[in-house]
Amino acid sequence: MALIVQKYGGTSVGSVERIQAVADRVCKARARGDDVVVVVSAMSGQTNRLVELAYAISEEPVGREYDVLLSSGEQVSIALVAMAIQSAGRAARSFLGYQADIQTDASFGRARIESIDASRIQRALNEGAVAVVAGFQGTDSEGNITTLGRGGSDTTAVALAAALKADVCEIYTDVDGIYTTDPRIVPEASRIPRIAFEEMLELASLGAKVLQTRSVEFAMKYAVPIHVRSSFHEAEGSWVVPEEESMEQVVVRAVAYDKNEARISLLQIPDQPGVAHKVFSPLSEAGIVVDMIIQNDSQRSGHTDLTFTVPTADRARTVALIEEANKRLGGSGIESDADIAKVSVVGVGMRTHSGVATRMFAVLSEAGINIQMISTSEIKISVVIAEEHTDKAVQALHAAFKLDALA
Amino acid sequence: MALIVQKYGGTSVGSVERIQAVADRVCKARARGDDVVVVVSAMSGQTNRLVELAYAISEEPVGREYDVLLSSGEQVSIALVAMAIQSAGRAARSFLGYQADIQTDASFGRARIESIDASRIQRALNEGAVAVVAGFQGTDSEGNITTLGRGGSDTTAVALAAALKADVCEIYTDVDGIYTTDPRIVPEASRIPRIAFEEMLELASLGAKVLQTRSVEFAMKYAVPIHVRSSFHEAEGSWVVPEEESMEQVVVRAVAYDKNEARISLLQIPDQPGVAHKVFSPLSEAGIVVDMIIQNDSQRSGHTDLTFTVPTADRARTVALIEEANKRLGGSGIESDADIAKVSVVGVGMRTHSGVATRMFAVLSEAGINIQMISTSEIKISVVIAEEHTDKAVQALHAAFKLDALA
Numbered sequence: 001m002a003l004i005v006q007k008y009g010g011t012s013v014g015s016v017e018r019i020q021a022v023a024d025r026v027c028k029a030r031a032r033g034d035d036v037v038v039v040v041s042a043m044s045g046q047t048n049r050l051v052e053l054a055y056a057i058s059e060e061p062v063g064r065e066y067d068v069l070l071s072s073g074e075q076v077s078i079a080l081v082a083m084a085i086q087s088a089g090r091a092a093r094s095f096l097g098y099q100a101d102i103q104t105d106a107s108f109g110r111a112r113i114e115s116i117d118a119s120r121i122q123r124a125l126n127e128g129a130v131a132v133v134a135g136f137q138g139t140d141s142e143g144n145i146t147t148l149g150r151g152g153s154d155t156t157a158v159a160l161a162a163a164l165k166a167d168v169c170e171i172y173t174d175v176d177g178i179y180t181t182d183p184r185i186v187p188e189a190s191r192i193p194r195i196a197f198e199e200m201l202e203l204a205s206l207g208a209k210v211l212q213t214r215s216v217e218f219a220m221k222y223a224v225p226i227h228v229r230s231s232f233h234e235a236e237g238s239w240v241v242p243e244e245e246s247m248e249q250v251v252v253r254a255v256a257y258d259k260n261e262a263r264i265s266l267l268q269i270p271d272q273p274g275v276a277h278k279v280f281s282p283l284s285e286a287g288i289v290v291d292m293i294i295q296n297d298s299q300r301s302g303h304t305d306l307t308f309t310v311p312t313a314d315r316a317r318t319v320a321l322i323e324e325a326n327k328r329l330g331g332s333g334i335e336s337d338a339d340i341a342k343v344s345v346v347g348v349g350m351r352t353h354s355g356v357a358t359r360m361f362a363v364l365s366e367a368g369i370n371i372q373m374i375s376t377s378e379i380k381i382s383v384v385i386a387e388e389h390t391d392k393a394v395q396a397l398h399a400a401f402k403l404d405a406l407a
Numbered sequence: 408m409a410l411i412v413q414k415y416g417g418t419s420v421g422s423v424e425r426i427q428a429v430a431d432r433v434c435k436a437r438a439r440g441d442d443v444v445v446v447v448s449a450m451s452g453q454t455n456r457l458v459e460l461a462y463a464i465s466e467e468p469v470g471r472e473y474d475v476l477l478s479s480g481e482q483v484s485i486a487l488v489a490m491a492i493q494s495a496g497r498a499a500r501s502f503l504g505y506q507a508d509i510q511t512d513a514s515f516g517r518a519r520i521e522s523i524d525a526s527r528i529q530r531a532l533n534e535g536a537v538a539v540v541a542g543f544q545g546t547d548s549e550g551n552i553t554t555l556g557r558g559g560s561d562t563t564a565v566a567l568a569a570a571l572k573a574d575v576c577e578i579y580t581d582v583d584g585i586y587t588t589d590p591r592i593v594p595e596a597s598r599i600p601r602i603a604f605e606e607m608l609e610l611a612s613l614g615a616k617v618l619q620t621r622s623v624e625f626a627m628k629y630a631v632p633i634h635v636r637s638s639f640h641e642a643e644g645s646w647v648v649p650e651e652e653s654m655e656q657v658v659v660r661a662v663a664y665d666k667n668e669a670r671i672s673l674l675q676i677p678d679q680p681g682v683a684h685k686v687f688s689p690l691s692e693a694g695i696v697v698d699m700i701i702q703n704d705s706q707r708s709g710h711t712d713l714t715f716t717v718p719t720a721d722r723a724r725t726v727a728l729i730e731e732a733n734k735r736l737g738g739s740g741i742e743s744d745a746d747i748a749k750v751s752v753v754g755v756g757m758r759t760h761s762g763v764a765t766r767m768f769a770v771l772s773e774a775g776i777n778i779q780m781i782s783t784s785e786i787k788i789s790v791v792i793a794e795e796h797t798d799k800a801v802q803a804l805h806a807a808f809k810l811d812a813l814a
Contacts, residue, residue, distance in 0.1 A: 016460065016463040016464055019464060020464070050483065053423065053483075053487055054486075054487070054490065056423040057423055057426060057427070057487055057490050057491045057494060058490045058491075058493070058494050059494070061490060064500070064501075065485075065486045065489040065490045065493070065499075065500075065501055066486070066490070068482060068485065068486040068489075068501050068503075069482075069483060069486035069487065069490075071482070072479045072482040072483050072486070075475060075476075075478070075479040075482065076457065076460075076476060076479050078475065079461075079472045079473070079475040079476035079479070080460055080461070080464055080476065082472040082475075083461065083464050083465045083468060083472045083473070083476075084464045084465075086465070086472070087464060087465050087466070092472075093471070094471075094472055094475050096475075096552075098505070099550055099551075143506055144506075145503075
């Protein structure tokens with residue numbers, strides 16, 4: 001008699017047959033005596049159709065009405081999934097974001113969940129029904145529909161699991177679990193049976209697309225175990241859990257890469273207090289997230305190069321915004337390059353094993369790959385390299401840190 | 408400076424181009440200084456797509472979840488229309504049924520509007536925005552989504568016009584207005600410039616598909632003038648208004664027909680008190696709406712034939728439900744026939760002109776058409792005939808009552 005939150009992504013509810021498979025799985029859990037909350041995304045293809053319509057009407061669809069549009073996709077899914085569960089003989093009841101009392105801030109398109117009053121869902125469960133909840137959406141304090149951004153259904157599921165004190169949050173997807181790296185690049189990549197919240201958090205923010213970063217933050221904060229698994233079979237997937245002692249024995253848990261950043265450099269600007277503030281405050285005001293920042297040595301000249309990365313989509317806007325700062329600072333120019341990739345290794349074992357960075361640099365050097373930028377945290381090392389070397393770098397690191405061997 | 412409610416049907420928002428045409432028309436009204444509330448249906452084709460999905464999952468999709476599914480169609484429309492108005496340079500804000508506080512009873516699939524608190528919409532208008540409201544949907548007292556049945560967007564529009572004390576409710580559609588009869592049957596049929604609420608109410612319930620019956624009831628109750636017109640051009644359409652003195656000069660305003668009824672007869676049942684109750688109470692309990700009822704003369708035998716009509720879709724269910732009553736009453740059998748049509752003439756002029764029924768029967772007799780049942784009210788006469796004679800009957804009546812001449 002457990003309480004399980006099951007989240008199904010767009011592929012897992014992408015057709016009538018897939019929806020019926022979801023209903024079957026839900027009914028099996030009910031037959032075991034478990035209470036089940038189902039969180040669903042829009043049917044795959046549906047969101048793209050809506051986005052196309054929006055772009056045909058508006059040059060840059062954003063804001064309140066775009067969220068009203070996109071959230072209709074999940075509305076279709078919850079109704080069909082609830083009907084399928086009913087057809088399979090179990091009681092079910094659907095909940096939209098506002099009906100599930102998922103309160104968010106008012107940042108349309110990337111809203112953050114502020115609170116959930118799960119009492120209506122709990123009541124449905126107490127009455128023996130499966131609660132089918134629309135992922136990705138909430139409601140702000142004015143009753144407007146908000147959406148949580150790409151992958152937001154993961155966050156809905158974990159936040160609901162936290163609010164309901166569920167035993168587990170199962171994330172059903174079209175892959176078997178979380179892999180040591182992208183199997184399309186390294187066929188020897190293997191499923192990670194157990195991974196720590198902190199590692200997963202790094203991986204999610206470093207470009208692994210399995211879980212939304214925010215969902216892992218929620219899971220870590222409320223200690224909700226996540227089980228990422230395939231909706232196509234019954235095998236175990238990957239568990240995301242609080243750190244366990246044995247986890248430190250593995251130095252590197254996974255290798256991640258992200259091709260969606262661009263590198264921007266301000267050349268020969270004065271090396272003085274206040275320079276970084278002048279450059280970065282217009283960007284933060286514009287909502288542009290700066291990732292890595294490095295500043296070159298300036299012992300000789302009193303001038304320096306300032307280099308940083310932003311999402312590729314924000315590259316042109318960023319260059320335009322820092323033009324003025326560059327002029328005021330008397331810099332010699334702005335360079336930007338979108339043909340870069342960030343490659344990272346992650347593992348809680350780094351805390352107790354030294355020399356991981358040295359090893360990483362050696363491996364890349366042997367492969368003839370030049371490192372443009374470096375950034376580290378307690379449990380990860382990231383480097384920026386030319387995008388064309390991405391596959392080679394990932395393959396070399398995956399082999400060097402013995403991740404192939406886990407297979 | 409008027410307050411106008413404009414309702415656009417599925418065809419009128421059926422593509423990006425049509426949605427942009429709606430935005431243009433709305434912006435013209437704003438440019439004149441009018442406040443505008445737009446009520447929209449789902450994009451044409453959208454509802455059918457959803458219905459198909461539902462039938463693939465459930466044998467008989469009904470109830471709460473079906474309403475959640477269907478109402479998503481209007482959600483897409485309001486978002487796109489609001490975005491199109493914004494792109495055309497005017498402020499706009501969309502409202503779902505619950506956001507517009509459209510309270511209904513809990514009869515899923517055929518809910519009735521109980522009240523509207525239009526204050527949120529009024530606030531948007533006061534702020535200079537166009538309010539774009541989802542037709543066809545409301546919310547019950549538990550916060551569940553309800554839908555108003557086929558044509559329900561008309562009712563949303565008129566009810567909102569009443570709540571807002573709007574100057575006019577414009578119903579935009581793919582035809583020019585209300586016609587003296589179906590132009591597909593009578594090419595000489597002409598647009599009716601002005602028609603009384605009562606006449607329109609009869610026509611709507613007699614099978615004319617221009618307006619939902621319930622919307623006309625609302626309009627009549629709150630004296631909201633309705634202007635039915637084409638979304639493809641600017642010409643005047645048909646006004647539905649309180650009865651005017653001159654209207655009685657025309658004896659017959661329009662000829663309507665309905666092929667969606669079936670005739671059911673209980674043969675040779677006792678002619679006693681309580682018989683009708685025994686036959687009809689199981690039907691009303693099952694929610695089946697009986698339209699016409701006749702009982703034959705029984706002076707000789709003490710037995711009678713009881714004949715009535717129900718929607719064709721309810722025929723099989725009706726026959727099954729009255730089997731038992733027929734047995735208990737010792738009737739000699741049940742006959743049913745779906746190949747019938749109800750043909751009606753409507754006009755407030757009937758109140759002051761006698762002999763309309765006689766004239767109608769003579770016209771049908773001359774055309775060699777047998778009358779199976781007759782039903783009359785103060786302003787309409789309906790007859791049931793064999794379905795195969797529908798076109799001939801409509802054409803003959805349209806000509807005999809000089810409706811061709813209006814063209």
